[in-house]
Amino acid sequence: MTPTRRHLLALAAALAAASPGLALAQGKLKVAAIYTVPFEQQWVSRIHKALKAAEARGEIEYKASENVANADYERVMREYATGGNQLIVGESFAVEAAARKVAKDFPKTAFLMGSSGKPQAPNFSVFDNYIQEPAYLSGMIAGGMTKSNKIGMVGGFPIPEVNRLMHAFMAGAREVNPNVQFMVTFINSWFDPPKAKEAAFAMIDQGADLLYAERFGVSDAARERGKLAVGNVINTQDKYPDTVVASALWNMEPTIDAALKKVKEGKFAAEDYGHYSMMKFKGSELAPLGTFEKKVPADVVAKVKAKEKAIQEGRFAVKVDDSQPKSGK
Structure with missing residues (x-):
């Protein structure tokens, strides 16, 4: 192997380690969702639809759990995080404290949760239906x-x-x-x-x-x-x-697509995605x-x-x- 080629490979490896987005861009993102109600419930159906669209485009591997009891929410969330999912989506209104606790324990996993609260650094983003x-x-x-x-x-x-x-x-x-x-x-x-x-x-x-x-x-x-x-x-x-x-x-597509883009680029941070639900974003x-x-x-x-x-x-x-x-x- 020539020194130049060796140096280039070493540089590529270093860049991939420093910027997860470069490594992630090569394959599908692993995304999981946790819902406390059935998939057909109005609110959840819109999130599920947007994630299924991303799955149909070949962008993500998508797993989801419906009808998860509040008492069981934290356990399911931890299982998805431990299972290597890079983005976890859900509605955390009744399980806010538990969801935020899980996010703290998995700082390298991106969380995008329906919430009335604020984002929580470094990885807990929130959205809402500003329609x-x-x-x-x-x-x-x-x-x-x-x-x-x-x-x-x-x-x-x-x-x-x-x-x-x-x-x-x-x-x-x-x-x-x-x-x-x-x-x-x-x-x-x-x-x-x-x-x-x-x-x-x-x-x-x-x-x-x-x-x-x-x-x-x-x-x-x-x-x-x-x-x-x-x-x-x-x-x-x-x-x-x-x-x-x-x-x-x-329409949850603008919210979901913005989050997927940031995870893929390694730029996901704690943000409020609520404005993506407004008419000017076609949300x-x-x-x-x-x-x-x-x-x-x-x-x-x-x-x-x-x-x-x-x-x-x-x-x-x-x-x-x-x-x-x-x-x-």
Whole structure:
């Protein structure tokens, strides 16, 4: 072996050791995800979809666990970290302390967790569903579609991630219809369709003719009683073509793709990825009106389009209000 070649090989080895990104770029990243609810639950389905897309492109090897109990979360997280996964994704809201503890014990593993908290150096990044912009737009449509001026809202838990979307929806509805009144209830569960359905029925009995379906089960109640619904996070209009008027969609691809790029380049650090969920990053959008395209009044559609343009051009900012919403005007 010539000295020059020997020196080049030594230099390449040193660079690979100093910069993991160079070594990682050669193969697929190993990524694992831990979810406390089923894959089909709205929030988690968006993360799962984005990771499955990266898997389909051949970028990552992807493993995931669903329905992991809170008490079991730390154990599963440690197993994935010990198993050599380079990025671990999940929602840590109910297991915040345990998740952050695991991240401290595995400083060379990248963690990207749904969280209301701050990033934790050196390797614990957070994300959130900042989709209040399309939630506001969907509220405008709701305000223009209600005939009784009573809108029912069924949420999971009154945490910032839910509260801010409800407030944005309510503000959008009020812009179009100052007479609208809201009934707000929380079922204290992330996945209990029968409980959400019962809560929705109670609101319909009190005069609500349009329901904000933050949880699964609400649109079923609306369909059974011939009322309308507005979706959140995912678009279920294909299942409820005569019920779901509009939906605020969350696209996790910008968040996931940004994290994968940084892990691959060896540049992953503790950051807040929340802004990738906003409309300017294509992290959220108002779903097409589809079956309701001709049913929503033309003047309401015009107002929504004008507001959407104002948001995209930075001329209008939807207020972020994380406080618990209350029933009333």
